[in-house]
């Protein structure tokens with residue numbers, strides 16, 4: 001079976017990997033580069049039970065286990081490790097509590113320990129899944145998916161990539177927030193992009209495996225920076241979401257005015273280690289969200305051979321493995337066993353009227 005996966009973020013990469021495990025002939029088509037968008041610029045924080053009680057509970061629990069399994073079986077290192085995770089708030093004085101590398105911060109709660117929280121370097125994780133799929137015979141094609149090719153009965157026969165036909169028996173739209181563009185050719189619900197900003201500091205080997213979810217205030221208002229020291233000697237911090245319009249080209253995503261300097265000032269106040277460390281990367285990216293907040297994953301109604309997997313919001317790196325596993329299972333066998341995708345059926349949301357898309 002020939003399957004074309006559109007988009008080489010974490011969701012497309014995981015889907016491609018699990019499809020190759022099932023013997024599918026996979027082509028991954030990516031416009032900007034593997035993990036060029038949110039999957040390369042996110043926190044990579046993972047939690048076993050933070051989605052409990054939500055429709056994504058089973059997906060998150062299965063994914064948390066699969067992250068450990070993949071890290072132990074694939075021949076690559078993407079910085080997977082367990083962490084202790086704390087909540088804290090900016091204070092007049094500090095540090096107060098068990099974390100000694102912050103400044104005026106009071107740790108208010110332990111949110112998780114090594115049994116329940118972990119991290120990956122998301123770009124390396126995504127690249128490793130792509131590499132593993134390529135080693136199993138998949139192909140990676142750099143190009144822009146522009147449309148769908150269909151037979152007279154409506155069944156998928158491929159996609160158009162940079163004006164040329166890419167033949168396929170099944171097509172998976174996994175283009176993150178850009179999946180909304182596929183609503184021009186498929187009956188898909190709207191997918192939106194919520195922007196976030198991040199800084200990566202070269203902190204050396206000074207920081208332990210302690211993740212922080214902080215609250216602070218500055219002249220512009222309140223903010224909730226998330227701080228994740230990584231085992232490669234860097235520390236990732238993200239905050240400052242916005243609804244700035246999504247550019248058509250993933251490579252054209254840039255920061256909101258003043259966002260990086262505001263985040264840098266915040267980090268300098270919250271930790272003397274960050275204040276003294278050089279910044280090695282600044283990132284802006286969009287997480288894909290749907291109208292009801294849950295992923296859309298499954299067969300596209302009325303178009304045999306068309307599938308979608310997106311809308312993972314703040315948990316796309318966590319939930320990539322079980323999403324990819326379930327999508328591969330659905331495409332190969334017509335059903336899923338490990339995680340029920342019924343709650344994510346694209347048909348639960350109204351299809352976007354292409355007339356409402358600014359670009360057609």
Ligand SMILES: Cc1cc2nc3c(=O)[nH]c(=O)nc-3n(C[C@H](O)[C@H](O)[C@H](O)COP(=O)(O)OP(=O)(O)OC[C@H]3O[C@@H](n4cnc5c(N)ncnc54)[C@H](O)[C@@H]3O)c2cc1C
Pocket residue numbers: 006007008009010011012029030031032033034035036037038039040041042043044045046143144145146174175176177178194195196197198238239250285286287288309310311312313314315316317318319
């Ligand atoms: C600041 C921030 C921090 C985050 N932190 C975490 C975290 O700690 N833990 C967690 O689990 N999640 C986190 N997330 C969420 C997570 O990053 C996303 O949910 C996830 O990366 C989405 O993956 P994706 O593969 O669906 O989309 P993307 O990563 O957006 O990938 C889509 C791909 O499709 C490609 N594409 C677009 N259009 C086309 C086209 N026409 N043709 C071909 N290819 C195309 C793009 O170039 C891109 O590479 C964070 C998100 C943000 C913004």
